[in-house]
Amino acid sequence: MAKKVVILGAGYAGLVCALELNKLTTAQEVEIILVNKHDYHQLVTQLHEPAVGAKEQKDVTVSINSILGAKKIKFVQDVVVSIDKAAQEVTLEHNKLSYDYLVVALGSETEYFGIPGLKEYSFTLKSVNQANRIREHIEDCLKSYNQDKKDSKLTFVVGGAGFTGIELVGELADMLPKLAAQYNVPKDKIKLINVEAAPMILPGFDEELVAIAKKSLEARGVKFIIGTPVVQVEPGVVHLKTGDTISSDTMIWTGGVRGIPVVAESGFQTEPRGRAKVDEYMRALDEKNVWIIGDSCFVLAPNGRPYPPTAQISTQMGENAAVNIYSSMKHIKLEKFNPVLLGAVASLGRKEAIGSLGKKMKATGWLAYRVKDASKYRYLAKIGALLKS
Known part of the structure; x- marks a missing residue:
């Protein structure tokens, strides 16, 4: 049997x-x-892209039935x-x-670490549906800015500077200026802030690559607040352990x-x-x-x-x-x-990335961006190979 x-x-x-x-x-x-x-498999490594409108839901989901085909695997939704x-x-x-x-x-x-208000007043990025909500919220902020001129609508905070946080920040750094132009919002009013409790971003990456990533993102307008935990979130306000606050209608939490x-x-x-x-x-x-x-x-x-x-x-x-x-x-x-x-690659936006390919080889810039594409699709390639066997 x-x-x-x-x-x-x-x-x-x-x-x-x-x-x-x-x-x-x-x-x-x-x-x-x-x-x-769900009746689809989510490419969670790419959710930062639909979150800013760079890709659509169909680009980051694959029908489970199409993957399984006639194989002896019964799918139950x-x-x-x-x-x-x-x-x-x-x-x-x-x-x-x-x-x-x-x-x-x-x-x-x-993981919200017991931080008051964080769960209630922040967005997260763990599913396609959450990515869609972030995109819609960002567009709503830009659309409504010219009506009330609230600077908090143009201040976007990302909590956490691991893979997900940095890849999202990179996408936002590239896409927010384009969205600002689309909705006739002054680009110089937009603020993009990455808050991290740890003493550095991208833990596990080579320090040289981390420095390159930070410099690239800062050149595109990202402000980093490192070594500073978030201690409370209220509607429109992010509180930091230093006692400082950030007036923002957008808090996206990727911190654990x-x-x-x-x-x-x-x-x-x-x-x-x-x-x-x-x-x-x-x-x-x-x-x-x-x-x-x-x-x-x-x-x-x-x-x-x-x-x-x-x-x-x-x-x-x-x-x-x-x-x-x-x-x-x-x-x-x-x-x-x-x-x-096999190494690791972190996207820094539409055209840049950093990567470590084994212990000795490092990659940055356009080279790593091409490597990034191959790396992220390697998992689909693995699934594809299994489908054919």
Whole structure:
């Protein structure tokens, strides 16, 4: 009788896991069920582009059914409510699913660090719908400025200077002047501010590349406030730990992630931010048939720091989980998660980027922009290769 594998989430980790497991097994061996709340896969590494109108929703989403085609993967569009480990059952909003093996790849949600007003009065960038809301809000601010002349409508604050924050700032730096011209707003009135609690932007990047990125963005009008936490957000006002305030109708928060609540609520062991602890095979601790991958889990790299929540890491987690589920079914040795880090690239807007390609090679400017395109589509290429196999 075929084993039933239920995969929760069709982000990079979950989708690659499903496709890889499909390649490794036959229909007689396994029934694969992929659950996702949307009927599309989101290219979350590109959400900063529709957020400023540089791309449309259709450019950053891919139909799940078009990806799966005729493969032996059943897609269920539904929302996960709870997981019963003892009964080996997942409760959805409209259904229940039993499983022999479970993969939890539900992603993450925004971490607000208990900052008063931050959740209520800021935008976040973790989905296409959120990107669309940011774009609409920015356009509304520019449209209405000439009616009331409120400077706060032309002051845009991005909290957090990691990958997402800096890539969004880069897009805004390029697009806001164009939008200002479109809506007949004085360009010199626009302020773009990036606030970061840590002492530097883009943690993990080479200091030389960080300096290049900062210089490029500052040349396009970005003001950085580094080493200064946000302590409160009110309508129209961002409060900083220094006691200073920023009058702004737009606060976009990219400052951290935490685990989806259903993981901790279902009894899995988690770290303080609610991300699941896993063993070296990506299995939930003390569980032999549950894998937790992608942004839903917490894994330390050899340097003692957690692996970053990137598509590059997530796709490799998906591959590893698929291999180990197959190995468990066949009662053969499991494979430890040991990702190959291919470098990292951060977009700085329409025409610039920085990148580190391995330990020795660095790239900036137009070269890195071309590398960036290849890097971001590498994950789709991986999915495409699995589709053909």
